[in-house]
Amino acid sequence: MHTTSMLAPAGPFSDADRDAVYKAIHTRRDVRDQFLPRPIPDAIVQRLLDAAHHAPSVGFMQPWNFIIIRAQAERERIWKAFKSANDEAVAMFPEARQSKYKSLKLEGIRKAPLSICVTCDRSRNGDVVLGRTHNPAMDLYSTVCAVQNLWLAARAEGIGMGWVSIFRDADLKALLAIPERIEIVAFLCLGYVDELYEKPELEVKGWNTRLALEDLVFEDRWQGGD
Structure with a gap:
């Protein structure tokens, strides 16, 4: 009995396609405030969400949902919750870094x-x-993979993206009517930008530097000390 194979060729990409993947990885940036007001067309938003939905998930569990927020009034309320948490965050750092x-x-x-x-x-x-x-x-790790897929797709579309992590979960859940049992993994801001930093912004502005890869790779077993 003849059966149709469900397998596809697994060879490498063409040089141009491979280089495009690595370009998206190496030029992706966390955008904080350089966004332009120009709206993102619905067709592109759909492509970004589809890319996120095609992320790997353990057990093919696909545990993610995506809440889209466009209304300025809603984003203003979320910003106020962020600002409240951000004001608290300042005091958590040593005075020299504040x-x-x-x-x-x-x-x-x-x-x-x-x-x-x-x-x-x-x-x-x-x-x-x-x-x-x-x-x-x-399931949480799988959802983070969806975020990464979305981020790389956004870079390929010429769209900047920022990951906002300074908020209280309870505040954001109340604002977005998220049930208590649902975990918030990421709050993302997306929009067109004129330019991106050549290096991560926090590196450019002296907050931190990229660690050397050779210091992070071990052979066969842990070698990073106790």
């Missing part, structure tokens, strides 16, 4: 024409999920 922290412009929520809240439904596939039997956090 002025540098305050100098970082974190206005993406207000300036970007589109925000996306990415969530994880940890109950979607029941109590026992293939691949999550011994590591219950795999």
Whole structure:
């Protein structure tokens, strides 16, 4: 009996396609306030969400949802929640770093024409999920893969993206009517930008530097000390 194969060729990409993938990876940036007000066409938003939805997920659990926020009034309310948490965050840093922290412009929520809240439904596939039997956090890790897919697709489309992490979960859940059982994984700001930093902004502005890869790679076993 003849059966149709469900397999596809697994060879390498062409040089141009391969280089495009690496270009997206190496030039992706976390955009904070350089957004232009120009709206993102619906067709592109759909492509970005489709890219996110094609992320790998352990046990094919696909635990993500995407809340799209375009209304300025909604984004303003979210920004106020962010600002409240950000004011608290300043005091958590040593005094010597507080002025540098305050100098970082974190206005993406207000300036970007589109925000996306990415969530994880940890109950979607029941109590026992293939691949999550011994590591219950795999659904969260899978959702982060969706965020990365979305980020690289945005870079390919010429769209900047910023990941906002300074907020209280309870505040954002109340604003977006998110059930208590649902985990917020990422709040993202998206919009067109004229330019991107050649290096990560926090490196350019002296907050931190990229670690040397050779210091992070071990052979066969852990070699990084106790």
